Amino acid sequence: GENVEQHPSTLSVQEGDSAVIKCTYSDSASNYFPWYKQELGKGPQLIIDIRSNVGEKKDQRIAVTLNKTAKHFSLHITETQPEDSAVYFCAPQGSARQLTFGSGTQLTVLP
Amino acid sequence: DAGVIQSPRHEVTEMGQEVTLRCKPISGHDYLFWYRQTMMRGLELLIYFNNNVPIDDSGMPEDRFSAKMPNASFSTLKIQPSEPRDSAVYFCASSLGAGEKLFFGSGTQLSVL
Numbered sequence: 001g002e003n004v005e006q007h008p009s010t011l012s013v014q015e016g017d018s019a020v021i022k023c024t025y026s027d028s029a030s031n032y033f034p035w036y037k038q039e040l041g042k043g044p045q046l047i048i049d050i051r052s053n054v055g056e057k058k059d060q061r062i063a064v065t066l067n068k069t070a071k072h073f074s075l076h077i078t079e080t081q082p083e084d085s086a087v088y089f090c091a092p093q094g095s096a097r098q099l100t101f102g103s104g105t106q107l108t109v110l111p
Numbered sequence: 112d113a114g115v116i117q118s119p120r121h122e123v124t125e126m127g128q129e130v131t132l133r134c135k136p137i138s139g140h141d142y143l144f145w146y147r148q149t150m151m152r153g154l155e156l157l158i159y160f161n162n163n164v165p166i167d168d169s170g171m172p173e174d175r176f177s178a179k180m181p182n183a184s185f186s187t188l189k190i191q192p193s194e195p196r197d198s199a200v201y202f203c204a205s206s207l208g209a210g211e212k213l214f215f216g217s218g219t220q221l222s223v224l
Contacts, residue, residue, distance in 0.1 A: 032210045043115075043202050043215025044154070089154065093210040098167070101154040 002027045002094035006102030013080050014110050021105045023090030024072045032093035033066055033073045038104075039086045047088075048075070080109045117203050117216035125224050129191040132219045134203030135184055142209065145178055145188050146202040148218070154202075160186065161209075193223045 003026040013019050023033075034049035050057045050064045050073065057064050063076040073092070077084055085108050091099040116135040124130055136143045144159040158168040163180045171178070175194070180186040190197055200220050204213040 034212070036213075041217075043204070043218055044213075045215065046212045049212065091213075096167075097209045098156060098159065099210070099213065100156075103153050 002030065002092060002096070002100040004090065004092060004100050004102045006090050006105055008105060009103065010106045010108070012108045012110060015080060015082060017080055019075075019077045019080055019084070019107055019109075021075045021088055021090070021107070022072055023074065023092065023102050025092040025094070025100075026071065027092070027094035028071065029095040030071075030092045032099075033064065034091050034093075034099070035064060035075045036089045036091060036101075037086045038089065044089055044101075077107075080107075082109050082111060085109045115203055115205055115214050115216035117201075117219050119219060120217065121220045121222075123222045123224065124193055126194055127192045128223075129189065130193045130197075130221060130223075132188040132201050132203075132221070134186045134188070134216060136186070136203070136205030137214055138184065140205035140207055140214070142206045142211075143180060143186050144204040144206075144213065145186070146204065146215075148200045148202060157188070190221075193221075195223045197221060198223050 005024045031052040036044035037047045038044040048062050048064050061078045066073040087104045089104050090102040118133045145157040147155045157170045158178045160180045178188045200218045202215050202218045204215045206213050
């Protein structure tokens with residue numbers, strides 16, 4: 001099965017700074033790479049995703065970059081705001097065609 | 112659409128009792144997933160259905176757990192008998208297709224005393 005490692009497990013940044021979270025996966029057949037955000041008391045929600053034929057995708061302050069050779073992809077959040085504070089999960093889709101969730105990153109944006 | 116609807120929101124029960132969690136997926140979604148979330152193990156896939164048929168239940172921890180999907184708009188996850196180590200948040204999610212965007216419900220917080 002897919003082995004997924006996500007780093008860091010916790011991240012604190014000052015409001016307005018950037019945050020980067022990295023996800024490493026093992027299955028070379030993986031072709032779909034989403035990031036989910038989970039706020040307290042809620043289910044995870046997709047915030048951005050990328051497919052294997054694209055190296056980067058951006059949506060306003062959020063971007064995802066993919067390095068298939070190295071088997072890792074990253075979430076980039078610029079100009080962080082207090083409402084960005086949450087737990088973020090990567091969830092690459094491997095050859096089993098289902099998502100494997102990383103262990104999560106607790107992001108705290110300090111005012 | 113109201114999204115994925117789970118009930119109950121919270122469940123407190125005593126060890127040995129039967130627990131039934133319920134889920135209504137988004138209309139038109141062909142896939143339904145049950146996940147369990149704990150601090151120790153993170154988000155674990157328990158079982159998923161495609162067109163009401165269980166496809167992969169390898170994540171179900173043991174025979175005390177069972178899941179059904181009698182029709183396209185309803186699924187249950189049952190634990191019988193429940194144990195304290197089953198305490199967790201259980202999420203239901205649905206998607207249009209395999210590997211597509213997952214829509215999660217708000218979860219059921221289960222506490223087994």
